[in-house]
Amino acid sequence: MKKFILLFLILLPSFACADDARTGRPHWSLELKGGAFFPATANWSQFYGSSYLGEYGGSLSYKVHRNVEVGIEVSYGSATGKGQAVSSSGTVPAGEVTSQHAPLNVFVLARGIFNENQWLVPYAGGGYTRMFYRLEVKDQGTTQGSVNGYHARGGVQLLLDALDSDAAKSLYKEARIYHTYLFVEGKYTRAMANTVSGDSLNIGGTSCLGGFLFEF
């Protein structure tokens, strides 16, 4: 949380409204985001102590049109908890397990932007997901792999340029950053993986993310 506040303060001067001196339109978007990931795995909280874990990531996309972007996104999450052991009285939590996942997404995104100074921009998109996973049982071994899947996400972006138009202008002059947005989004990921017992389950889940978007 402190990191986000610090980042916000650092970037505060850039939250300025674009003026007419800016020529053309931005062609790229860079997102830095973080939030909570709620795994779809059943009984997750029983073994990891919480129903969610932190997820952090970023994306880079190219604007093929002012309203359409294609890009790649990568994020990462990790949780440490217990594994499951078979007991004569049932399955019980035991040992120490670290679960890591890193979805790599290729996406198409549609943005509802119709004016360069539009202060609220809704967006939605989705695409292909390659979900990388790694499960490490302490003093025992590691299981890792990756599976295919898909994802869908949507949210709103809040234009921050108006907070300090002079700073936004200078940011454009110095770094060619057209706009800065604060955004929140929801994301659903589905990636089916085979289990040792022969079943398959969704190792994706739902993410609630927020962050900053820079257009350049």
Next chain:
Amino acid sequence: MRLARFIFLAAAACVLLGISTPEVAMAAANPVVTLIVRHNPAAGEFGTIGAAIIQINANRQDPLHTGDRFIIEVQADNGNPYVESFSPVSNIQIKGTSTANTFLNSAGTTISLAGLHDVTISNFTFQSATVAISISGGNAIDIRSNVFHLGQSGTAVQIQDANTINTSIINNTFVSNKTAISTSSNVVITNDIFYGNGTAITGSAVTLSYSYFFANGSNGVSDLGLNSVPNPQAGRPNADPLFVDPASDFHLRPNSPAVGSGNPSYPNSFNTSTSDMGAYGGPFSDNILAPIGDLSSSLSTPSTMALSWSTSANPKVTAYRVYYDTVSRFSKSPPSYSGAQATEGPSGFKVSTNSATLSNLPTTPPTTPAAPQLASVTSLNQSLQLTWTAVPGATGYRIFYSTTADTANLPANPTTRDVAASVTTATLTGLTNGTPYFVTVAALAELRFFAAVTAVIDGTLPSSPGSGNESTFSNETNQVLAAAAPSPQSNVVKEAPAPIAPVPNLKGEGCFIATAAFGFYSAPQVQVLRDFRDRFLLTNAPGRAFVAWYYHYGPKGAHFINVHPWLKAPVRLALLPLVVGSFLLLHVPLPAKIAIMMLAIAFSALSRRRNARRLLVHSGGMR
């Protein structure tokens, strides 16, 4: 008459101030007032040292008491440390009532002395802190008769300011600290024992004498000072100071070379004609006698337990008390013995020599206890965790386990393991994953006598271990007098150890051997083989069967390669045709595949034809 009136007024003032146990030096200008600190304080006492210091500050607001000297007396509470960090005030003594039993701990700096004067810290055992005592500036700081046992990340005494003057560190024991003393100013160090520290002393210009250095990573100073140990030329060789227990009890044994070899300017409180080094010697040493540390026992007859121990080095000791019981004192709270079976008398009887017997002890075996119930067996990686129900009368439990069962379905030719009666859970380790084990538990009942002794100054006083007249209990010894047959075995549980499964328990998707050979999971060659598996093997039944077979044996092959790294290069070479073939099948368009195949067939045919011609020429030549 005037004097009596003055005394009355002074005493009345102390009572009004709400200070307990006033020790008023009536004739002196600045009286000495004692504040008591203990866990669970009574009225007028304090629960923490910090609270007592706040009270002192409040009292000193009164102009009449600005110069009063205060003593904070912290009551020993064995096993229950005072956990706090505090900054004292000037003109104060903070002392524990027993060095060995007054523990003072904190997570950071325990005592911070900044710019203070006339402060004495004595008779504590510091067990955990980043810095136990930190001194910065000030005058006349006295550190006496403390044990510093912080572990290898703590500094015992740190003096940070070069302007700190008249600091004395006398009769302390520093054991297993990262740094015992770190000083930026001159400090008097005498009668101290430095044992097993990372560095004993850092800093120069220390006034060092009569100190004992043994097994430190570095003594830190080249000149150990007059009459310090080791100094073979002066008849003080490098030798173990012989603590009662080097891990936890730093009283000196009677034959310790640190006994009687200390600075004569600091005689022992219990015998002013001798001077010992360390926390349990010198003028501030508490009056708690050192416990006996080497009690041993044997059965001289089936019903007689013979005890012996070393004679106490303390000349005040005139007798010993012998305590015994059929249960260990460690299973009672507070620890005690209440046996009454021996002819010599009930527990706590007195002897004047360093041996005793417990005779005519009963030898009738106890009743066989009932069988326990094995409640659960949990499969862990190469181990099984058992939990069973407690059985009244059991003095221990015996676990039986085996990979086979006999005709009664009990473990056949079992391995056994005995555990104490205080536990009802155990983990069997070193087992084989996937192999079922038959497990049972039986209760044991033994007639066992436990004994301990204490050193006593005045044998006419009643038994009181840990008092000023009597030491705490010695180490405990025990003997089995009779044993009942074990109880019937519990219910049998058959369980196989198994690795702990992560959640979710996903399949590994690596190509084990290729990963081992190429070094990392995401190597392009490994990825090609993975893709080949996904596209050409997992899409048909024979392919899936091969993958299942490979997933069973592949990890073993990969492990073999990992422990024999020289195999990686030849395995990579052997896998190359597979990798190339997979790549061609996966990434080359169909016409190109056909072309490559035709080329291969043509090359093969050409090669065969050439070989056939060569053979023909060769055979013609022979002809």
